[in-house]
Amino acid sequence: xxxxxxxxxxxxxxxxxxxxxxxxxxxxxxxxxxxxxxxxxxxxxxxxxxxxxxxxxxxxxxxxxxxxxxxxxxxxxxxxxxxxxxxxxxxxxxxxxxxxxxxxxxxxxxxxxxxxxxxxxxxxxxxxxxxxxxxxxxxxxxxxxxxxxxxxxxxxxxxxxxxxxxxxxxxxxxxxxxxxxxxxxxxxxxxxxxxxxxxxxxxxxxxxxxxxxxxxxxxxxxxxxxxxxxxxxxxxxxxxxxxxxxxxxxxxxxxxxxxxxxxxxxxxxxxxxxxxxxxxxxxxxxxxxxxxxxxxxxxxxxxxxxxxxxx
Numbered sequence: 001x002x003x004x005x006x007x008x009x010x011x012x013x014x015x016x017x018x019x020x021x022x023x024x025x026x027x028x029x030x031x032x033x034x035x036x037x038x039x040x041x042x043x044x045x046x047x048x049x050x051x052x053x054x055x056x057x058x059x060x061x062x063x064x065x066x067x068x069x070x071x072x073x074x075x076x077x078x079x080x081x082x083x084x085x086x087x088x089x090x091x092x093x094x095x096x097x098x099x100x101x102x103x104x105x106x107x108x109x110x111x112x113x114x115x116x117x118x119x120x121x122x123x124x125x126x127x128x129x130x131x132x133x134x135x136x137x138x139x140x141x142x143x144x145x146x147x148x149x150x151x152x153x154x155x156x157x158x159x160x161x162x163x164x165x166x167x168x169x170x171x172x173x174x175x176x177x178x179x180x181x182x183x184x185x186x187x188x189x190x191x192x193x194x195x196x197x198x199x200x201x202x203x204x205x206x207x208x209x210x211x212x213x214x215x216x217x218x219x220x221x222x223x224x225x226x227x228x229x230x231x232x233x234x235x236x237x238x239x240x241x242x243x244x245x246x247x248x249x250x251x252x253x254x255x256x257x258x259x260x261x262x263x264x265x266x267x268x269x270x271x272x273x274x275x276x277x278x279x280x281x282x283x284x285x286x287x288x289x290x291x292x293x294x295x296x297x298x299x300x301x302x303x304x305x306x307x308x309x310x311x
Contacts, residue, residue: 007034008300009241012287013099014038016239016307023096023236026050026087028080028228031105033062039099040069048072050095052086054079054129058105079129081220084227094233100240102221102247103303104128104211116211118203121181126207126214136210140177145169155218155246156209164190164206180207208244218246225254229278232310237282239307248286248304255281255308279308 007013013035017025019042027036030053040049048071053059059077066073076086080100087095108128109117115125115136124136143151145165153161167190168177177183184203188196196202212218228238242248261275286304293300 006297006299007032007038008101008103008297008303009287009289009293009305010034010038012305013101013239013241014042016282016287016305017097017099017237018235018309019043020047020096022046024048024050024092024094025097025099026052026083026095027099028052028083029099029101030058030062030075031101032058033065035099035101036062037065037069040066040071040073043069043071045070046072048074050074050076050087050090050092052076052078052080052083055105055108056130079220081224083224084231087231093231094236095231096233096236098228098232098236098238100238102217102241103243103299109299115180116207118180118184118201118207121179123179124177124183126211128215132214134214136183136214137176137178139210139213140168140183141172151213152206152209154209155212156205156207157245158205158209160191160195161206166190183207212246218250221247221250222254225251226258229258229308229310234310236310237307238279238310239305241303241305242286243302243304248306251306252286255279255306258308277311279310282307282309 019039021042021044025039027039027049030036030051036049036051051062056077059075062075074090078086104116108114112120112122115122124140126136148165148168149162152158152164158164164187167186171177171186177186187203187206191202232238240251242251258279259277259281261277262271263273263275264271283306286306289300289303
């Protein structure tokens, strides 16, 4: 299978990690291994990289991409939310850097059978982990109208969420919605024609919302950030690339809580809660792709990189 993925903010991530050539680094979202390959180029033979991905296709492809690296390499087919247990099983208790790229891999969007893209006709699937039990078909055909409205509005920030949910429920009364194009057709019917002119593809936000729900993308994010911070060595860095406002808000707030965890009421002369800062935020504003990168890779246009350093 052809597997292609352009690593977003590649140079900025490598710079942001401030790599120690004898260190241990974790690429939590291996994807096409573009970031991992560049990390490995900075590592000596005593350095090590752990690459994690819940998509077995990414693991298999990365075995070839990283076949000739000189440092110690460990690839793990799992979700990054299990990073604490993964590292514990490898007898690794501290690392020098984590990288999280929260975007969908290009191959997942471009491989029709995966059902991620509204541009290809395919069965409704959207599972990053093929062993997961819930699919986009299940959500579209089994969720209640109120639940559909909730996720399309909440995860997709779609202003027409209520109408889309209603149209989905009405459609499935007579026919199951089996494919991506069938869902796109329903969405187009739900959104007034005047609202579809000049904006993004009308199905973009709904597909995003369903994908997030299928893979529980936001539910695992905040707690995992806090676990990663605990696993960082002093001076270690955590780099996170987000692609939409909901992810970015979670990361931004988590980083703020780590840098300023004090919960004392405003006005107290001294802190009495005992919570101490554990990181410094290195990106007061997120790092954005350069104009050249945007010209070469349009999928980078919404990417934001935030970085913290353990103190």
